[in-house]
Amino acid sequence: MRITFIVPSPQWLTAAGVRIRYKRLEPFFDKKGCIICIISVQDVSVRLIQEADFVIISKVFSTDSLYIISLCRTLGVKVGIDLFDDYFSEPKLSIFRKFHDWLELASKIIDFILCSTDRMKHVASKFINPDLIYKINDTKDPNISFSETKSFVEQKSKIVSDSKSFNVLWFGIGDNPYFNVGINDLSNYSNALFQINKLSPLINLTILTNERALTAKNLTRISRLPMQAKLDIWTEAKEINYLRDANLAFMPVSHQRFSIAKSSNRCLTALTYGCQVLSNGFDLYSDLSKLIYQSTRDFVADYKNGTFRFNQDTISVFETICSTSYDCEAEVGKFLTFLQSKVFTLPARNSVKFCIVNSKPQPLNPELNIRNWLFPIIDGSTLSMTADANFGIEKYGDIIYFVFANHLEDLLLERWHKYLRYKYPQEAYAELNQQYRILSVQYVENSIPESTADLERLITARYAEKNPDRILGLLQSEIHQSIVYPCLRNLLMILFGCENVFYSDCHTRIKPLKVRI
Template sequence: MRILFLVATKQHKVTAGSRIRYDRLKTKSAYFDVAIQSMDEVTEADFAACSVCVFSKTYSVGAISIAKILRARGIVVGVDLFDDYFSQDDDPRLTRFRTWLRRFGPVFQFALCSTATMQRVVREQVPGLPVHILPDPYPKIDAQTVSASLAGSLERTRETGVIEVLWFGIGANPFFPVGIQDLCAYSWSLAELAAGRFDVHLTILTDTNSLNPANLARISRLPVPYTIEAWTEEREAIALDQALVAFLPVNGQSFSRAKSPNRALTAISGGAQVLSPGFPLYLDLDTAVYTQASELLADIERGACRISSDTLGEITQVVERISDLENVLVSLFLFLTRQHRVGGGTQDSRGLRPRTQAVLYALDPERATVPATRAAGILSIRSPYTRGEQAFDVRLDHVGGRVLAVWVKPGLVPYLAEPLQSGLSEPEDFKKVRMVRLAAHDMLLLDAALPVLPSEPHQILYETEAYYSALSNLMHVFRRAFPSLEIHVAGLSSYPAIGKAQGAGAS
């Protein structure tokens, strides 16, 4: 069984979520042939080779159009939802995520998540969708290496009188007060750790994008000395080996409650004790995790901490119960086999030939999905609002008033409404793409002049009804020109009142 995990961009392929979740499955699985590809690099061959495609952090209309095409080919499609951007109904900033999942969730045949908390969230948002818990595969715990690291760190601490503490991870989130804000909010725990005879030195290992003025101001008020370093995977491993304590505070909002215990498992496998005040995210690891600095300090004083060569065997058994890789693989294989047997694809189950699909791109940054939609055989349409140039299949250029100049690739002429197939210009290179221009025709006139001019593509337009009305107007022209195609409008799904009323992106 070949699984294609499809992430948003090539940058997402190296994030912790992808490395921990997908790379470990890829390197260890005897049940799957695992491929990890991004929307901006995926190829036609990648889609053709997979029997299961899982979309990860691809909250776009382009992803939905691809999912429909793949289902029609008999490929089982699912979505991996390991971050909770959906349960916060009182947060308008997350409306686009909730709308996307509620509206398009039924397109998928299954969902994956990493925790029981997240499983409940998905079931509430998309009732009836099969949801499988795929725990993050835990990192290998090499007993000899970890024991030596733990013993060495404890010995250095008692000799030097300095407790080396490490905080590591992504330092900020655009929606939730996590990362650096967690570190600083729970810094009182570091003060408690420094209240004994030991000094405390903190190393902050994070992404440079998180070190904005607000976070740097927060860090400056920490009660212990600190150094800040840029995160790399290699630096993380070295820092965990050198530190006695990994400081992993967790606040209690919904985003954090749905997280997996992976950071604590990474710290343990790297040879560090874990101090985690706040929400008990690591409750299943309570034999290995400290929640009170005073308890950790007392154990350091007596020279025997919770994780040691004497307890590592027991702790490893606890970790394996949470996320044993072999059990994870077997469970996932059986689940996907059932989905393949029960779900099938549109073409196989209904005997229908799928409609050719097209995506209309506008201000929305979904234009980054053009390479993926092209690889899936989906047509791309450049609207007057699209910023930047790519090899689009159709162009709708605004001339003025209700008039559009419509350009198409020659191969798409047979898809045109019959009245538009005559009077075409000779093919010419247009923005490095060979295209023909359609002759002027009433079918190509906008229903009304655009209420928002393409010369004013400000970000605030996302929030205006006029912008969505303009997209719907452009969509109507395209439907008249290409009546046999199914059109999706990138970005329109995040405005549910207009999106549903106009039928954009409809199944």
């Protein structure tokens, strides 16, 4: 069996999510006779898809994922998506509409969904049959044995009694483009640090995070913490070194939907290195509640008594929990059983017709640019025929036509085939290297008179004079897209029987403008 994981970029190949979720399990897949391949979306090719038995796409919310899913369907390869974070349960917020629309469409053409928490499984169940959703837990690092963890716990328990420095560590991604998390949570729960700092003059705080998170606002938050912090930029090696020396991992969790859907990985990692864990706020790490603190008061009391919750007597509890829920070999075995029993035996799903409207057309990897495109692709900004679209509106002489490239006309409803004519590409479209087909707008209007109003609006938007100003031009384009959306949807249904339309940029192109009244 061969499983191919596809991630957003080459940088993601070294990210913590890929390292923990896929690379850590690779030796255990090998033991089961299963080959896994982890590639970035830029490196996807038809050959790599054909060689796979299963394809799993992670955190690629662009149109690229829809191309790849459609290609998998065409080649008979089972395809799923791995939902890391919850960007999908608040569709009423415009910034998340694109993610919700993407999952709504993707769930109609994939075979299964992976997630790492019960919360994300609940979110995914609103889009696909729950039997086709599998939760594969993030796992304990198998390179650190339980005897090593026991040694860490024993060494660190002596620190308080010996009156040596007590090291507090906050580590992880310190920001998110959509949610106030990370450094913001650390700041919001800083009263815990205030109480801890009063315990001894030997308390040290280290913040290990990504460089992007160290904005002016977050640096101000850090400067206002009740104890001076050492800042360092995250790397895998640094995380290991700091965890080896840390006595307490401080990891507060806010109650917003994004935060409560996260996995237990950070807490599990801290415990593996023998750290005490204080997690104020939402009870994200309930599976490990017997070993960690949720109350600063409880931690302070144990510190004064010199006995901590994670100790030599509770190591066995930690080992039992890991063996039951976070064991690499067990997780791989159960996951492969799911694929073989639930996914591999699935009958071929019915074809789902959809269209992509690109607000910012991007050329696809040439190896994926297969000759017979599987769905209409429209330039949403102009509605014209471009090199990155296979469907548009053009005027030849006095007549306006719908234009179809790369054999898109094969997807037209049968009733329109008799009206098609050939048109050879002009120099601007020479890269298509083939003739394309045209269909008179007038023929469509005569055949379906009730489409007249929609066609008039589309043509008006297509040939409206474009504002040369960059900002005003973007605003005009957004307004046109909003106005013609129902018209375009009706047209696609008339021509292709297509019910699903995905806007690649979903009206988020224009940043908020500051204006003086």
